[in-house]
Amino acid sequence: MSSPLPAEPPETTPPTDRDGTGTSLPFDPETAAAVDRVRADVASLHGELVRYGLVVWTGGNVSGRVPGTDLFVIKPSGVSYDDLAPENMIVCTLDGEVVPGTPGSDRSPSSDTAAHAYVYRNMPDVGGVVHTHSTYAVAWAARAEEIPCVITQIADEFGGPIPVGPFAIIGDDSIGRGIVDTLTGHRSRAVLMQNHGPFTIGVNAADAVKAAVMCEDAARTVHIARQAGELVPIPQDKIDSLFNRYQNVYGQSSDDRR
Numbered sequence: 001m002s003s004p005l006p007a008e009p010p011e012t013t014p015p016t017d018r019d020g021t022g023t024s025l026p027f028d029p030e031t032a033a034a035v036d037r038v039r040a041d042v043a044s045l046h047g048e049l050v051r052y053g054l055v056v057w058t059g060g061n062v063s064g065r066v067p068g069t070d071l072f073v074i075k076p077s078g079v080s081y082d083d084l085a086p087e088n089m090i091v092c093t094l095d096g097e098v099v100p101g102t103p104g105s106d107r108s109p110s111s112d113t114a115a116h117a118y119v120y121r122n123m124p125d126v127g128g129v130v131h132t133h134s135t136y137a138v139a140w141a142a143r144a145e146e147i148p149c150v151i152t153q154i155a156d157e158f159g160g161p162i163p164v165g166p167f168a169i170i171g172d173d174s175i176g177r178g179i180v181d182t183l184t185g186h187r188s189r190a191v192l193m194q195n196h197g198p199f200t201i202g203v204n205a206a207d208a209v210k211a212a213v214m215c216e217d218a219a220r221t222v223h224i225a226r227q228a229g230e231l232v233p234i235p236q237d238k239i240d241s242l243f244n245r246y247q248n249v250y251g252q253s254s255d256d257r258r
């Protein structure tokens with residue numbers, strides 16, 4: 001894998017814009033403010049992938065839809081996680097095109113931009129998309145084997161098995177189509193793309209990152225359990241009860257997923 005691109009020197013003066021938000025227009029002030037919020041969230045959430053051990057080098061990526069717009073924000077391709085910052089996140093249209101003249105637009109967006117864009121175009125309730133190469137989830141993807149729902153944590157978070165999506169080559173709509181075809185109408189917010197790794201979705205980028213964290217934890221636990229003996233499935237009615245409780249009762253009423 002190529003070494004991370006060197007970070008550009010921090011700009012000594014903020015990008016010029018007409019509304020002082022630090023975002024170059026062509027956005028109106030309200031959109032510019034919304035973009036800046038998502039930039040900050042997405043940049044910070046990449047640190048969570050490192051914190052939870054879900055990525056190595058420059059693998060993986062996080063994106064967030066900009067609410068009320070046809071835009072999303074994603075990381076630049078191949079840039080070290082140490083160098084990611086709000087101002088070098090890249091603003092794209094839902095067609096996956098970089099919005100020219102915005103901070104970060106001088107770099108290439110993530111190599112999975114087309115996949116993220118396809119998901120946003122075809123799953124309007126999705127506000128965040130994450131991709132990692134987390135070890136245990138990728139091991140299940142290498143076997144094209146779904147992670148069975150044999151622990152309450154999987155029932156809580158995914159409402160059943162974590163499914164496998166088709167083998168798809170990076171760079172066009174193939175991966176995005178595989179994600180959408182697998183997860184549309186499915187309780188799971190994670191899909192193991194065959195021979196590649198997990199992609200997760202959420203109501204926002206933070207929710208998609210949580211799904212990625214919980215997917216890897218489940219993959220590891222079930223892998224270890226299966227090595228020690230037979231797995232005991234949870235009855236479907238109990239899975240339904242666990243999922244409904246966790247999605248509608250657990251946590252706080254102010255939680256993003258409510």
Ligand SMILES: O=C(CO)[C@@H](O)[C@H](O)COP(=O)(O)O
Nearest residue numbers: 058059060061077078110111
């Ligand atoms: O799976 C791949 C490469 O095969 C990519 O998803 C990388 O894991 C991250 O690429 P960038 O987001 O840095 O372009």
